[in-house]
Amino acid sequence: xxxxxxxxxxxxxxxxxxxxxxxxxxxxxxxxxxxxxxxxxxxxxxxxxxxxxxxxxxxxxxxxxxxxxxxxxxxxxxxxxxxxxxxxxxxxxxxxxxxxxxxxxxxxxxxxxxxxxxxxxxxxxxxxxxxxxxxxxxxxxxxxxxxxxxxxxxxxxxxxxxxxxxxxxxxxxxxxxxxxxxxxxxxxxxxxxxxxxxxxxxxxxxxxxxxxxxxxxxxxxxxxxxxxxxxxxxxxxxxxxxxxxxxxxxxxxxxxxxxxxxxxxxxxxxxxxxxxxxxxxxxxxxxxxxxxxxxxxxxxxxxxxxxxxxxxxxxxxxxxxxxxxxxxxxxxxxxxxxxxxxxxxxxxxxxxxxxxxxxxxxxxxxxxxxxxxxxxxxxxxxxxxxxxxxxxxxxxxxxxxxxxxxxxxxxxxxxxxxxxxxxxxxxxxxxxxxxxxxxxxxxxxxxxxxxxxxxxxxxxxxxxxxxxxxxxxxxxxxxxxxxxxxxxxxxxxxxxxxxxxxxxxxxxxxxxxxxxxxxxxxxxxxxxxxxxxxxxxxxxxxxxxxxxxxxxxxxxxxxxxxxxxxxxxxxxxxxxxxxxxxxxxxxxxxxxxxxxxxxxxxxxxxxxxxxxxxxxxxxxxxxxxxxxxxxxxxxxxxxxxxxxxxxxxxxxxxxxxxxxxxxxxxxxxxxxxxxxxxxxxxxxxxxxxxxxxxxxxxxxxxxx
Amino acid sequence: xxxxxxxxxxxxxxxxxxxxxxxxxxxxxxxxxxxxxxxxxxxxxxxxxxxxxxxxxxxxxxxxxxxxxxxxxxxxxxxxxxxxxxxxxxxxxxxxxxxxxxxxxxxxxxxxxxxxxxxxxxxxxxxxxxxxxxxxxxxxxxxxxxxxxxxxxxxxxxxxxxxxxxxxxxxxxxxxxxxxxxxxxxxxxxxxxxxxxxxxxxxxxxxxxxxxxxxxxxxxxxxxxxxxxxxxxxxxxxxxxxxxxxxxxxxxxxxxxxxxxxxxxxxxxx
Numbered sequence: 001x002x003x004x005x006x007x008x009x010x011x012x013x014x015x016x017x018x019x020x021x022x023x024x025x026x027x028x029x030x031x032x033x034x035x036x037x038x039x040x041x042x043x044x045x046x047x048x049x050x051x052x053x054x055x056x057x058x059x060x061x062x063x064x065x066x067x068x069x070x071x072x073x074x075x076x077x078x079x080x081x082x083x084x085x086x087x088x089x090x091x092x093x094x095x096x097x098x099x100x101x102x103x104x105x106x107x108x109x110x111x112x113x114x115x116x117x118x119x120x121x122x123x124x125x126x127x128x129x130x131x132x133x134x135x136x137x138x139x140x141x142x143x144x145x146x147x148x149x150x151x152x153x154x155x156x157x158x159x160x161x162x163x164x165x166x167x168x169x170x171x172x173x174x175x176x177x178x179x180x181x182x183x184x185x186x187x188x189x190x191x192x193x194x195x196x197x198x199x200x201x202x203x204x205x206x207x208x209x210x211x212x213x214x215x216x217x218x219x220x221x222x223x224x225x226x227x228x229x230x231x232x233x234x235x236x237x238x239x240x241x242x243x244x245x246x247x248x249x250x251x252x253x254x255x256x257x258x259x260x261x262x263x264x265x266x267x268x269x270x271x272x273x274x275x276x277x278x279x280x281x282x283x284x285x286x287x288x289x290x291x292x293x294x295x296x297x298x299x300x301x302x303x304x305x306x307x308x309x310x311x312x313x314x315x316x317x318x319x320x321x322x323x324x325x326x327x328x329x330x331x332x333x334x335x336x337x338x339x340x341x342x343x344x345x346x347x348x349x350x351x352x353x354x355x356x357x358x359x360x361x362x363x364x365x366x367x368x369x370x371x372x373x374x375x376x377x378x379x380x381x382x383x384x385x386x387x388x389x390x391x392x393x394x395x396x397x398x399x400x401x402x403x404x405x406x407x408x409x410x411x412x413x414x415x416x417x418x419x420x421x422x423x424x425x426x427x428x429x430x431x432x433x434x435x436x437x438x439x440x441x442x443x444x445x446x447x448x449x450x451x452x453x454x455x456x457x458x459x460x461x462x463x464x465x466x467x468x469x470x471x472x473x474x475x476x477x478x479x480x481x482x483x484x485x486x487x488x489x490x491x492x493x494x495x496x497x498x499x500x501x502x503x504x505x506x507x508x509x510x511x512x513x514x515x516x517x518x519x520x521x522x523x524x525x526x527x528x529x530x531x532x533x534x535x536x537x538x539x540x541x542x543x544x545x546x547x548x549x550x551x552x553x554x555x556x557x558x559x560x561x562x563x564x565x566x567x568x569x570x571x572x573x574x575x576x577x578x579x580x581x582x583x584x585x586x587x588x589x590x591x592x593x594x595x596x597x598x599x600x601x602x603x604x605x606x607x608x609x610x611x612x613x614x615x616x617x618x619x620x621x622x623x624x625x626x627x628x629x630x631x632x633x634x635x636x637x638x639x640x641x642x643x644x645x646x647x648x649x650x651x652x653x654x655x656x657x658x659x660x661x662x663x664x665x666x667x668x669x670x671x672x673x674x675x676x677x678x679x680x681x682x683x684x685x686x687x688x689x690x691x692x693x694x695x696x697x698x699x700x701x702x703x704x
Numbered sequence: 705x706x707x708x709x710x711x712x713x714x715x716x717x718x719x720x721x722x723x724x725x726x727x728x729x730x731x732x733x734x735x736x737x738x739x740x741x742x743x744x745x746x747x748x749x750x751x752x753x754x755x756x757x758x759x760x761x762x763x764x765x766x767x768x769x770x771x772x773x774x775x776x777x778x779x780x781x782x783x784x785x786x787x788x789x790x791x792x793x794x795x796x797x798x799x800x801x802x803x804x805x806x807x808x809x810x811x812x813x814x815x816x817x818x819x820x821x822x823x824x825x826x827x828x829x830x831x832x833x834x835x836x837x838x839x840x841x842x843x844x845x846x847x848x849x850x851x852x853x854x855x856x857x858x859x860x861x862x863x864x865x866x867x868x869x870x871x872x873x874x875x876x877x878x879x880x881x882x883x884x885x886x887x888x889x890x891x892x893x894x895x896x897x898x899x900x901x902x903x904x905x906x907x908x909x910x911x912x913x914x915x916x917x918x919x920x921x922x923x924x925x926x927x928x929x930x931x932x933x934x935x936x937x938x939x940x941x942x943x944x945x946x947x948x949x950x951x952x953x954x955x956x957x958x959x960x961x962x963x964x965x966x967x968x969x970x971x972x973x974x
Binding site: 136175492 | 778780785788793840912913914917921962964972
């Protein structure tokens with residue numbers, strides 16, 4: 001392993017020795033580092049130092065990736081500075097995390113050409129969050145964004161390239177991403193893709209060529225619409241949309257299409273005139289000339305949404321008219337004012353106006369966006385079973401799937417990123433966390449604890465009741481809700497006797513509301529076995545009872561992990577649940593399980609706390625030592641990696657206005673603690689038996 | 705009480721406040737006023753609720769007393785309290801009592817911000833009794849015939865703590881307000897600020913883009929009020945991009961990613 005203070009290797013032997021150590025797992029008797037040593041020898045010591053920083057990280061991910069990087073990356077140093085190299089390598093590692101070795105090697109090999117002018121390039125990962133908001137704001141159907149080599153829209157997902165560069169200017173490159181996103185959005189929004197398209201193109205001798213011409217015409221037509229609606233974007237696109245750029249016959253037709261609010265029909269009409277002429281050079285914000293992905297998505301969506309529409313309509317009607325459901329389709333219409341923002345839908349069934357529930361509005365809008373109108377047969381009941389009959393046929397389960405599945409949580413648990421301190425970046429969607437319920441235990445831990453600590457508890461209880469929120473009167477105020485009669489009388493008497501009177505004659509009612517939400521995260525890793533577990537359970541009992549007295553809202557979750565794919569968060573008490581025997585049974589059931597992957601659980605707790613409408617949000621963790629997990633990747637979630645990720649998760653929580661507080665039971669009270677809890681407040685208990693005695697007092701002082 | 709009467713007189717609105725009607729709200733309010741039914745206005749922030757009440761007060765020629773509710777507001781703040789002057793205590797009407805006594809329109813803005821025990825004081829005023837109990841004076845004050853109670857709230861608040869109880873809401877006629885349709889909103893910007901129609905249309909378009917983000921990272925999109933602010937800045941010479949950034953983008957959120965997204969949207973327009 002290379003360390004920052006190691007001198008870069010100078011001689012060929014030194015280089016060879018270092019490379020052999022790092023790449024050992026990828027070498028064999030026939031595959032040696034000899035060739036790589038020659039490449040490295042041509043680099044300056046400073047460049048070799050940089051390469052030696054990254055190589056162990058890459059080889060740690062995968063030995064083969066490390067080997068290939070050792071071979072290929074030195075050549076990149078001709079065109080890239082330090083920062084650009086870091087970004088390139090992060091991209092390669094992202095690809096490895098998401099799509100595996102082959103994709104990472106492709107990213108490694110395929111990027112040679114664009115190396116030189118990398119300075120102004122922007123990566124999709126950097127702008128992904130912003131683009132997601134951007135495309136949502138443009139309106140219409142929710143769209144997902146994924147990374148892919150060739151830009152394209154499926155009308156549900158936009159595929160955007162992993163990086164873009166324009167004029168070596170990062171700002172222009174970001175704008176290019178915005179523009180490409182808006183362009184692909186517009187293709188789906190303004191009707192380019194429709195089911196009869198292949199049929200309409202088949203009248204030409206070469207439908208493939210015709211489709212490329214059609215899609216080119218359409219691309220410029222929607223650019224025209226965008227330029228009119230979004231003039232700022234129009235200015236950005238203008239240099240590429242100048243009709244003088246195009247050869248005849250394209251110039252006249254494209255100019256006409258861009259100038260007017262034409263429809264798809266207009267493009268189809270002009271198709272014959274440009275068919276056969278070479279296509280114009282496309283602007284950088286146009287996508288692939290391929291309609292098949294969009295059409296196959298469209299077909300699936302139309303079927304799915306028709307079933308869904310009829311299902312929701314059927315359910316709505318069934319709730320309105322539980323007995324008869326006969327509906328005369330001749331009397332049923334749906335009127336949509338416009339497709340534009342603020343569209344209002346009015347559905348008339350049997351001549352009766354019907355207020356559309358939100359889910360029906362959403363699906364209806366989506367159907368109208370695809371078909372331009374709601375086909376009359378959607379409103380006709382299918383035989384005696386009514387609307388629900390065909391909705392429950394094949395694929396009903398699919399129809400139940402949310403329309404925007406890509407924008408929602410994955411069905412199975414939550415995905416969270418993890419901080420990799422070596423790359424100084426996140427591994428995206430790295431950990432899968434599932435919420436599990438803990439089966440109750442009959443162990444009477446609550447009764448036992450309260451009995452054991454009876455004296456302590458009574459003392460604490462009194463202290464806590466003082467803290468509880470409520471109304472109280474503040475006396476002797478200069479202004480207030482009402483005259484304080486006692487004070488007023490005293491004052492009146494004093495004045496009578498010629499003394500100076502107190503002008504503070506009022507009393508004021510003050511409402512003290514604690515308004516605190518607390519989430520307690522309990523370590524259930526294997527190391528808490530025995531005494532530690534008992535102490536944790538006892539402490540939890542006392543803390544929960546204290547929180548109940550204080551009337552603070554609180555939740556309790558336990559955690560244990562077994563690799564990043566199995567992070568289990570055990571629900572002991574949710575915020576909305578009362579502290580009842582059920583919850584007490586689950587506290588009793590807290591038992592040691594596997595490992596402590598702290599970061600992901602802190603992120604989940606942050607997510608849960610963030611939804612609580614409280615003035616103060618407190619995240620308390622009770623754990624017994626260093627974060628660590630069982631992992632297959634080199635070094636894994638232990639040592640410095642785990643510490644840094646935990647620290648990062650605590651920083652994230654603080655940024656969101658949450659107050660993290662860590663209680664650690666650690667006999668050695670390691671010197672790693674300040675590094676781990678740097679951003680958070682923490683307390684270390686060297687004797688676990690002290691925990692039940694101290695925890696409630698810690699909380700009291702923390703919140704008073 | 706002449707002192708109070710003068711003060712009430714000062715609450716009379718003499719110039720017509722600009723209000724662009726979206727439907728039958730003026731007729732509905734007038735009917736409720738004449739039938740002694742209190743009015744509940746619902747709608748997102750900055751969509752024109754307060755302006756509507758001002759307009760109606762002008763139309764009906766009644767003084768308007770507005771109270772912005774907050775969580776520290778007590779019943780005494782509404783009804784009144786004793787003040788000590790020169791060793792004596794004198795009673796001073798609160799804004800609600802003044803409105804009840806002198807037949808004003810009393811507008812309790814953002815009523816859900818007030819505490820529940822404060823809200824109940826309006827209950828006997830808001831049904832057919834039309835009386836205000838003043839405990840400290842030991843009296844029931846009968847409302848003047850022209851007295852009208854108007855409350856407003858924003859149902860967009862998702863918090864369960866900020867909901868209006870059924871026992872309160874079922875005393876009112878409710879009117880729903882929303883941001884006006886695009887063309888009307890542009891007309892409002894034009895009338896309020898004198899901004900030209902093209903720029904008004906662009907501002908409205910920008911507003912609509914931000915409203916699509918409501919519930920997707922933004923609590924609220926840009927209100928008509930914010931668009932008016934931006935239009936005013938533009939009218940007084942600020943560049944449109946800067947005006948929209950200062951008056952809209954930065955007001956809506958502190959989240960860095962969302963700020964960049966709204967900034968990108970603004971750049972597509974201005």
